[in-house]
Amino acid sequence: MRSRTLDERAGAQIAVKCENLQRMGAFKFRGAYNFLVSLPESARRGGVVAYSSGNHAQGVALAARLLGIPATIVMPSDAPRVKLDATRGYGAQIVLYERERSHREEIAHEVAAERGATVVPPFDDPRIVAGAGTAALELLGDAGPLDAIVVPLGGGGLMAGTSIAAHGLDAAIEIFGVEPEAGDDFAQSLACGERVTIPVPRTIADGLQTTSPGELTFAIARRHVRAVVTVSDAELREAMRFAFERMKLVIEPSGAAALAALLCKRLSGVGGKRVGAIVSGGNIDPARYAELLAG
């Protein structure tokens, strides 16, 4: 997608890759599908387990349905009903847990052990990373050569996949990651050269609330990423509104990170260049969207 106003505001030629228009509304479907389709037949029979209240859960549930693999999703008991319904709608079984009393990752591994199932990690896995990278491949195929690509940065799966896919085609493409101000675990980790863990960040970008880079994704970031920058919640909201008004696109807060960095001219050296921006998802509750839009 292109937007003349976006180009003017960003001072660059922006090609937007709309993963909010992806199946189930986010790029997470790519990694989940690639992981599941890579499982040997024996592992498929045992089923898969994922822990997430967000897009990863739905990506796994949908990929599992398409491939005929039983899926169990571990979700907090206070997850929004609409997400529970959507996950059930894809045919997954849901295991609820009390957010205060138990740790979802442990529960997922317990469930997997009981059932002989495979846990599908949310980002720190080569198959997840490779799947996520197909978005950048398509972007470069559609938009032609780019000088830079900007991606929202949570656990780093999208950033890592984008890096490898883009640099496989053209080593000169500059990769930028964009984190929420409150959740700058990647920026801190890159600055000090090792993985830093931060408290759960308070941000409207619920998909970017990771507390630490993945082991694999951090190693890839150190080799491939030009810079990691941060944006405030107000800037994310501004980018969501821009997408609403000027592009007629619904974007969730996390999904707007790359756009926000471009609109605020947070990225040095991209002026006048051809820049790809990945909008990573559009799954947001109508009431919550209304609140962020109107407020």
Added chain:
Amino acid sequence: MRSRTLDERAGAQIAVKCENLQRMGAFKFRGAYNFLVSLPESARRGGVVAYSSGNHAQGVALAARLLGIPATIVMPSDAPRVKLDATRGYGAQIVLYERERSHREEIAHEVAAERGATVVPPFDDPRIVAGAGTAALELLGDAGPLDAIVVPLGGGGLMAGTSIAAHGLDAAIEIFGVEPEAGDDFAQSLACGERVTIPVPRTIADGLQTTSPGELTFAIARRHVRAVVTVSDAELREAMRFAFERMKLVIEPSGAAALAALLCKRLSGVGGKRVGAIVSGGNIDPARYAELLAG
């Protein structure tokens, strides 16, 4: 655009033509541009005048800027500031009038007479109709053969252009128009065989608040249209929400009419068929959108 859920709900294969993604956010740009580009050089120098507080005004203003033609837009003094600003942003001069005290069409003709300018009619003109028809041409080019095309129906410009463009390629394509329940001037007129005038309809579909079919557009409807159906405001809102949740698209109430008719299975004989649906625009104030989404 395609949506699996839309296909399931409508019981047909739907190809959505997204005119909310058109320049200035609505199909109206097409007719305005075609009208202006058809003006002889002498008329261009005199400039153009349009009366509208909606998408037609912005379409004329943008087309005029692109073609270097002076444009004057007659707008009510209580028009939303965002629309006044957008119209000014396209470089048009604005003439305000008091909605209670004067008639905008007369003012437009007075302004045109004073300045030697040409009035650009909102829909009832062959150049406007022909321009609007290019949306259907593109839809058929992108989506391949269709059994039917469904369009929002206000003054009838989009319906007329769609009819002629579609039937020029394939006379078997069935054309459906969709009006708001409160504003069924076309349905009434077709039923009794002559143009009926109704009071200004109360509907959330502000772009479809016409009180009577155009002379030209009515003549075209009688020859080409299979049926005109109506949808309620609640159904328009439901379609806007569907587009938000399932397609991540921002659609204005008028723009959702064709989708609403499909989601409510209001069109007979389209089951299992390949159906084109035109989403005519996406220009809506953020606060108003939030209200319709959340309420």
